[in-house]
Amino acid sequence: MTDMPDLATASVPPAKAPTAWRGWLGSLAGRRTLLAVLGIAALAVLLAVPATASSRYIVYLGTLLALHGVLAVSLNIIMGFAGQFALAHAAFYGLGAYTSAILIRDFDLSFWASLPPTAAAAALLAAAIGYPSLRFTGGIHFALITFAFGELIRLVTANWHDLTGGPQGMQLGFSPEPLLGIDFGSTRGIYALAAGLLVISLAIAAAIRFSRFGRSLVAIREDEVLASSLGINVTANKMAAFVITSVLAALAGTIYGPFVGFISPEMMSASDSISVVGMLIVGGLGTLAGPIFGTLIFMGLPELLRVAKLYRLVILGLIIIAVVLFAPKGVAGVIDRLIRPKRGGAR
């Protein structure tokens, strides 16, 4: 994204970056606080309602939202922070679900024991895809390679009948075993897992954002050549971000398995990867709260628009278009702008 020929990048005031560079404490004092508070409030609602609701539907909806939240938050690390277009996210989500399910089926591992090898497999694959494609500057090369690899993973999954059950998918009978006295096998337990992973992902994203690593990523996003002249190892940083992003998606996939009880190659389709990208952009790229807003809009809005039945996805589409055209920094940007005047002197 370095030498984009147009005004879009230029419209981001470069003066903003140093504010973030002051780190967590510095930004707490800034107007970002309110945005952060709102983000945390949205997250709290997302987490608290299903945890206390008696309806299993709410718990399911909560799990669905939390899993997609993990996808959005993790994709934000490579896309929002480092400015790299990754289009294989759904493939890693599916890879996690399949790897864990196959390990549990063929090697008799417990759900928990299947997590480290699954994460390792995702990390390896991400590194293998990332190394050849991230050496190039600019996002498009990487976008296309991840897109092609994502589809390739889906097609291989659909064709490798002996291992994956082919296009008919796998029926899963397992549920996570109790751990530390908590029953993770129940509907609510799986929700707790998904919500827990969301909180962990957010914590990782926040930690990255305000670390030296995160600052390097932002520097890479703003100008790769400049970043590299500042002594930042551009390829290594981008790869690290991509590996973290992909591992988190794969871990979300391991929870998807017992949540739905059924996995099929369809969960890896490119359109699902693209829709996570959409969540990020609508919510606000590169912000911590943005992915949460995006998830709520993408997954929550269709629920609210039930009356419109056939037309609710049309309405969602229109809302997405409107947000992008009239609020280019996403919902997080809108909230940011709304709260700015109230803070008076704050820049």
Place this chain on the structure above:
Amino acid sequence: MNIGRLLSIIASASLALWAPGALAQTDTVKLGVIGSLTGPHSGWDVPASDGVQMAVSEINAAGGFKVGDKTYKFSVVQEDTQSKPDIAATAAQKLLSDEDIRFVMGVLTSTPGVPVANQMARAKVLYVGGFTAMDGLVGTKGKELLLRALDTDETAAKGFVPAAAKELGLKRVGMLLPNDDVSKSIVKIYEPLFKQNGIEVGLVELFQPGTTDFAPVLRKFQNQGLDGLFIGYSDPDAEAIIRQSLEIGGLPTKFVYRGGSSQPAAKYADKIDGFLWQILTRDLANPSDDKVKDWILRYKAFTKKEVTPQTYWALTFYDTVFMLVKAMQEAGTVTDPAAVAAKLKGMAYDGVRRMSYNGEGRAITDIDIGVLKGGKVYSIPQKIL
């Protein structure tokens, strides 16, 4: 708008909401309808949902149905699975969160279907679905309340394959199907049946679902000594395969189709030597039965849609709603899904079509076998029931 007018609107609206409950003499049975109203699977599930809605509207317009000494009407609660399994699981839970819903119908495709069926089984709700993977679920332990509204391939193939041997005089066929779950079970069932009926299976090829250009894969079937092609189960695939095999030439001109309409071959009737298909229901394209003709008129009036090959799903679920009512009446309950399921299993019903469920919960219905030969179309009734 002034305050008074606003108040009067609110007052009348709340009156309207309150009134039916107060005045109604009848009770309501909530019927859950689930399926992909949006996304690529909606081609199957929208007609199915139309069928349920149509049956419900007719039953309600006739004053409802009597169970014991009480009269009931249906109210439909609908959820969209959006052609995706995780959304399907959540949508199923949304239906189940309404504890008054004890009967649910819908879903004809396996990817969203499997999670829905699993949730329904766990909640002990009576669920009538249609998708192929349900064959593996129906009749297993803990899935006693699941029923499949479509004939299994095993049932239909028993009459179909001998008819193919007799009508088309086949000796050696090739099978060309999409690489998916339905095809897997079709091949498993048809391959041995073909052999039993003296037909060799020369070649089985699976193509990527969504393929539109069949020329390369069709070339694999050239020079194999085949006299017939078995061409899957979906109309667009079948039509494309017939058309493209005629275009590239050197291929058999007799086709066996496991789908439910003659549409794929209609345009090529004078160029092919035979086409056999399964009319899993009554022939909707050229109805001869008055009951069917009448149903089609009502269907068009109700949905404002034309009859297409997919209308078959509407008829299946239409009849299923009436069967459900009959089962409720026989069981004498609208609240005990297990009792109703027990009555449905083994019940035969003479609706627009003749339909029954066996003891496991699989539909067994009369089918017709359609034949297109020498430019003429006729059908052979198969009494399976």
Place this chain on the structure above:
Amino acid sequence: MGLDIAQTLIDGLMVGGLYATVALGITLVFGLVGILNFAHGQSVMLGAYVTFFGVQAGLGFWLSAALAVLAMAAFGAILEQLVFRRTLGDHMAGLAVSLGLIMVIENLAAATFSPDPRFVDPPVSGSIMVGPLQLSSQRLLVLAISTALIGGFYLFLQRATLGKAIRAMAQNRQGAALVGVRVSLVSRTIFTIGSALAGAAGALYASLFAVTPYMGNTPLTKGFILAALGGLGSVPGAIAAGFLLGIAESFGSRYLSASFRDGYGFILLILALLFLPTGLFGAGKARV
């Protein structure tokens, strides 16, 4: 065997022509104006529907196809004016906006046209013999039309004033503006042409394959692979890549597995991106 290979090759060329037509639209819009329009496939779908309804209304295939091209040109111009002009050069925004457009167009189409597949009667049917080769007439016709479209467009880029302005803009936007090219007008023209090409591709698709509201995804995926394979913005690259992909898919499906059909394209793309990062002819931009 030799005959079989020759026929498979021609099968590949025929679909390749279709792919190239779609890819041309994508590479033009993306490479030259910097607009990432994932909704391009939906223009193909709408073009196919215009053709279907035209034929159904008795206009005949050719008139309907022309109508599809015009309708999609207008559609493209409107989209550019209302939506994409505001996301120029911002890939992220362009992607998100096209995602919204896909949702709107696809679901509106499904709601109004119903998701049932429709078939268009092709203008010619059956097959002809060329020497020992039996070839589908309609496919040959599609190959001829797509070749004519591609060739005509190439001439336009080389000869016409507007074509030269487009090429000037592709090389240097500011420079083009300085020498008097009206950049915004040219951008809109490119978008209109790209969408018109999608309409033409839609008409050709409709003459061969089933028309459904969800048919846009395949041409789009293929188109993006091709635009990348050819080098983004490279017109000859996209054309060559289109034919290459058609041939690769045909040979893969014929001699390897047909259930892995789309996989061959992805493998081709990955190899190309790894070893020829600037596209087939080295003309494209690896950096965008």
